[in-house]
Amino acid sequence: xxxxxxxxxxxxxxxxxxxxxxxxxxxxxxxxxxxxxxxxxxxxxxxxxxxxxxxxxxxxxxxxxxxxxxxxxxxxxxxxxxxxxxxxxxxxxxxxxxxxxxxxxxxxxxxxxxxxxxxxxxxxxxxxxxxxxxxxxxxxxxxxxxxxxxxxxxxxxxxxxxxxxxxxxxxxxxxxxxxxxxxxxxxxxxxxxxxxxxxxxxxxxxxxxxxxxxxxxxxxxxxxxxxx
Amino acid sequence: xxxxxxxxxxxxxxxxxxxxxxxxxxxxxxxxxxxxxxxxxxxxxxxxxxxxxxxxxxxxxxxxxxxxxxxxxxxxxxxxxxxxxxxxxxxxxxxxxxxxxxxxxxxxxxxxxxxxxxxxxxxxxxxxxxxxxxxxxxxxxxxxxxxxxxxxxxxxxxxxxxxxxxxxxxxxxxxxxxxxxxxxxxxxxxxxxxxxxxxxxxxxxxxxxxxxxxxxxxxxxxxxxxxx
Numbered sequence: 001x002x003x004x005x006x007x008x009x010x011x012x013x014x015x016x017x018x019x020x021x022x023x024x025x026x027x028x029x030x031x032x033x034x035x036x037x038x039x040x041x042x043x044x045x046x047x048x049x050x051x052x053x054x055x056x057x058x059x060x061x062x063x064x065x066x067x068x069x070x071x072x073x074x075x076x077x078x079x080x081x082x083x084x085x086x087x088x089x090x091x092x093x094x095x096x097x098x099x100x101x102x103x104x105x106x107x108x109x110x111x112x113x114x115x116x117x118x119x120x121x122x123x124x125x126x127x128x129x130x131x132x133x134x135x136x137x138x139x140x141x142x143x144x145x146x147x148x149x150x151x152x153x154x155x156x157x158x159x160x161x162x163x164x165x166x167x168x169x170x171x172x173x174x175x176x177x178x179x180x181x182x183x184x185x186x187x188x189x190x191x192x193x194x195x196x197x198x199x200x201x202x203x204x205x206x207x208x209x210x211x212x213x214x215x216x217x218x219x220x221x222x223x224x225x226x227x228x
Numbered sequence: 229x230x231x232x233x234x235x236x237x238x239x240x241x242x243x244x245x246x247x248x249x250x251x252x253x254x255x256x257x258x259x260x261x262x263x264x265x266x267x268x269x270x271x272x273x274x275x276x277x278x279x280x281x282x283x284x285x286x287x288x289x290x291x292x293x294x295x296x297x298x299x300x301x302x303x304x305x306x307x308x309x310x311x312x313x314x315x316x317x318x319x320x321x322x323x324x325x326x327x328x329x330x331x332x333x334x335x336x337x338x339x340x341x342x343x344x345x346x347x348x349x350x351x352x353x354x355x356x357x358x359x360x361x362x363x364x365x366x367x368x369x370x371x372x373x374x375x376x377x378x379x380x381x382x383x384x385x386x387x388x389x390x391x392x393x394x395x396x397x398x399x400x401x402x403x404x405x406x407x408x409x410x411x412x413x414x415x416x417x418x419x420x421x422x423x424x425x426x427x428x429x430x431x432x433x434x435x436x437x438x439x440x441x442x443x444x445x446x447x448x449x450x451x452x453x454x455x456x
Binding site: 034035037038041042044045050051052054055058062065072082083086087090 | 262318
């Protein structure tokens with residue numbers, strides 16, 4: 001089933017042993033991509049107002065799956081079982097999706113853009129302290145390439161057509177962030193090695209404060225981009 | 229959103245005008261792949277008994293999406309709007325999926341294998357009478373590459389573990405075929421140009437009888453492969 005697996009350069013393997021959080025981070029990121037692909041596919045199929053919209057969101061969903069493949073293959077290269085590496089995060093990410101099930105097309109688009117954005121900030125931060133080859137992989141997976149521009153444009157057009165929608169969507173976006181932080185806290189408590197990745201470059205509590213400030217700042221930029 | 233679109237060789241365009249059923253066939257096939265991707269993703273997410281199984285079925289689902297991309301791009305090359313070309317078939321294919329929603333993992337696997345198989349026989353037959361470049365595309369989209377071997381192996385193992393499941397799954401497979409033929413009849417009645425593709429090589433009623441005999445024969449082989 002996994003035709004794209006290829007051998008990792010041997011030189012990366014010893015490094016991995018010094019960063020036990022790496023498999024944690026890649027496992028979390030892999031399940032985040034696998035579940036995002038599934039939920040975006042469902043949202044595209046059940047909520048898109050037209051076949052053109054459905055195709056556009058499905059295209060984003062399948063891109064998430066392509067990212068999942070990269071992470072799955074890297075986990076296998078590191079000698080980890082991808083399913084095993086992902087399993088500690090299934091409950092938290094499934095809970096996030098269950099608590100943030102979009103009620104309509106605009107909510108689905110906001111979730112795609114905001115959810116992807118928060119996740120990307122968070123994982124990029126985790127990867128900052130890693131072996132460069134892993135950091136590069138995470139960057140490759142997370143690169144946006146203007147994909148989410150589609151979501152931004154549709155949300156702006158939706159608000160233009162129905163200005164009352166803005167307040168409702170702003171509330172929705174706040175709920176997405178709140179639920180994400182709540183799940184992230186539980187994951188960090190359950191997986192201390194992963195949490196360490198976020199603070200090990202020194203700074204400790206100060207580093208976590210900086211992370212949250214950074215997440216908040218980036219989230220604000222995304223809200224502004226959507227006109228919220 | 230459609231980065232892979234490239235220009236069709238001009239020489240194919242006049243030929244298309246002689247085969248008005250081509251856009252019909254590609255539109256039907258495109259929506260079949262788009263909806264198969266969505267349903268298999270849902271089945272993988274909600275019914276797979278393990279993350280490994282979920283990954284395996286998701287991989288098949290995304291392969292269906294890759295086929296959808298090829299067909300969408302070919303439709304665009306032919307100057308057709310992909311969404312418009314697909315829209316006449318949405319109701320029939322959605323009805324088929326709604327009437328054949330798997331209740332468990334083994335039913336999902338049988339549906340993947342049997343449903344794909346029937347669809348492939350049917351479309352390949354439609355493509356027989358077409359311009360070779362279209363027939364080649366359909367062959368490329370439908371090539372199995374042993375993907376469905378995964379479904380066959382899991383179903384056989386499931387029956388070995390629970391022999392009583394065989395009768396239930398055989399009934400399920402018959403229902404899949406019955407519902408497919410019922411929807412195919414309605415599509416043929418609503419899209420006479422598409423139906424003509426199946427009979428235009430001469431033969432008329434005899435050709436249709438041959439088609440059904442062929443579908444039945446291939447279905448029998450698939451049932452035997454699964455041990456049903």
